[in-house]
Amino acid sequence: MKKFLISTLLLAIWAGHAESLPDSIAMIVGDKKVSVAEFLFSAEKNGETNLTDKKNLESFVQLFGNFKLKVADAEAQGLDQTQAFKDELDKYKAELLSSYLSDKEAEEAVVAQEYTRMGELLDLSHILFFLPEQTVSKDTVAVYQRALEVYNRIQRGEDLESVGKELMKEDPKHVGYEHVRAFGPMKTVKAFEDKVYGMADGALSMPFRTKLGFHIVKLHRRIPNPGRREVAHILIPFKQDSVVRSDEETHQLAESLYQQIQQGADFGKLARQYSADKASAQKDGRLPVFGLGEMVQDFERVAFALQDTGEVSAPFRTPFGYHIVKLLQKLDVPALSDVQKRWHRQMAQGEWNFALYKGFDDRLKQEYHYTFYPEAYAELQALCDDYFPTDKAFWEKAEPLNKTLARIDTVDFKQNEFAAYIVRCPFSVKTYSGDFMQEVYDLFVREILTNMERKNLPKKHPEYELLLNEYRDGILLFNISNDKIWNKPMAEQKALEEAWIQELRAKYPVKVNWKALEKAVK
Structure with missing residues (x-):
């Protein structure tokens, strides 16, 4: 009997004139329609998999309805109009768009392939x-x-x-x-x-x-690749301040320090006292980690010849003076995970980006039926024999050319459209005219394809708008809940929550389309 009364009460509170709503609408909160797609998306994200059970469905309707009531209250208070809200939502939208307008798996494969050269x-x-x-x-x-x-x-x-x-x-x-x-x-x-x-x-x-x-x-x-080394060193220079030493005198001083180390003297203390490399001397002679090709050859040869941690070299000569080197640790070649983010950022710029994004570019070319007309391109290429693509004369020669250069998704793009794009977006690091034009052309095609894909995102990926709306509502829920409930004493929060929900139900009518929901979860 109690269960029946609760269900009847819930239906009475959230029923309204729901029978007039189309099957695509789950409910109306205030004056805002909520789609069945959004309701089911939220249920799945919350782990509600068995909505065919009436009790589960009613429970989630109440939970979801309360969530939407709080969002409605946040909107009524103008929290969706603040600059902080807009900035956070724009940042997420850019990140979300990037995840759809790219092929992360292909990009990771390009970085991994490059890593094999390490x-x-x-x-x-x-x-x-x-x-x-x-x-x-x-x-x-x-x-x-x-x-x-x-x-x-x-x-x-x-x-x-x-x-x-x-x-x-x-x-x-x-x-x-x-x-x-x-x-x-x-x-x-x-x-x-x-x-x-x-x-x-x-x-x-x-x-x-x-x-x-x-x-x-x-x-x-x-x-x-032998990996990397971390060492400490003491440098005894040929010239220090006003003191000029002969090669023999410099070697003798370095040898005397080496003998002290062999007899147990503290390497770091001697480095602080005697080394002319002041930056490392302050750190007991410790140098930054390095690999082959990053130090002078004589220094590297000795450093990489040391085998055991703590091993100290005999004094040896470089153009800077005499060094004594202590091996602190031998390090392997950096792992792929250590270089992946840095290399990805580096590849995203300049000529590397065409290899990095090739997987995405090729997929869109296939999906949008990209067709290239080489004869039309050759006419523009011929202009590169005499003019750089950013020269005014190149544009003057290219402007009358009106042959189809490419067809993408049934749309023809003419030679002079691309020439105008060169004027507008002359972005290439290449210095040779033909290479420059090729890079800009590749960017031209990518921009067209990306814009088409962006326009088709809601159709191709319905979850895109659901994810964006979920994040939007989540920001509003957090901000208003923090103001109304979470910044209050813990002991008071439950009562405040209940009172707030009652207030919201009175302010914003909720109409639930039970028929559509029961049909959707079958």
Whole structure:
């Protein structure tokens, strides 16, 4: 009898003229309609899986109705109009949109694939023939020919290092040379990294272009990545303040400190007292963790030769003076989880982003039936032989071109539409005209596809708007509950909650569409 009376009372309180509501509406709270989809979504999120049971259904209707009453009260008080509320909701909306307008799994796979290169470091030398910041096809011919001549000299037996240093000395504005002892992933432009990691040991590359210019690379060897080291050191310099020491005097002072350490003297105390590296001396000689290629070669060779924690090297010479090094710990290559977020942020910028987002781009191209017209693109490409895409002359030549460049979801996009996009959004890090236009074109297509996907989100992913509305209502519930209940003494909160609910039921009529709900949960 008691159960019957409670159910009858609930139906009486929340019934109204619900019989006139369509099956898509679960209830009306105040003057706001709540969909059956939202009701069921909330029930599932709250773990209510058996709504076919009448008692469970009635219980959740009451719980959900009370929640909506509080939201209605928050709206009546204007809490949804505050700047803080709008900022928080906008932030969540951006994060939610990002989760739909991306392919996180594909992005993680790209980062993981890049991480496989961490297993080895490359010892290489290269000569770089610089290109101007904005280069069209005709500007590259002379630079490439010069690079090719140098390549042929090296192929005939000349030493790359000698040739590179000679050219850099003669023409430092146009030629550079560098020996990189330990090149690793994510250190420079993608085109360079992809090329050198694809080379065989001992190979010499033909001249190849990056945004920096034309490179000739000699890959000396691959080195298994030994991980990282943390060491402390004492530096005895050849010159300290006004004191200038000979090599022998410097070595003797370092040797005397080494003997003290061997006899049990405290390494950190001696570092604080004698080391000329003041930054590390204050930390008992401790240096930041480092890997190969991050310190001078002589220092690295000794540091990586130490095997046991606490082991101390004999004094050794570098251009800075004599060092004594103590091994503090040997560390492995950073784990994927250690570099994943940083690398993802790095890849999201510049030329790396096209590899990072390729999975998402390709999926949308397929879903929206992307068609590319290469003949129309070739006409624009031909303009790059003489004009950089951001030049006014390029736009003047491209504006009359009206052939279809791409078709996306039955919509044709013309050559001059893309040319106008270049004027509006000239975003590329490439310095060669053809590469620049290709990157901007890829961004042009991505923007069209992303806008189409954003427009279709509610249809393709009905839960998107439900999630957004859930978060919106959650902010309002938290803010008003905090004001009405949660900032009050714990002992008073239950009574305050009950009184507040009674007040809300009197202020905001609730009409429940029981027929629609019972039908929906069958």
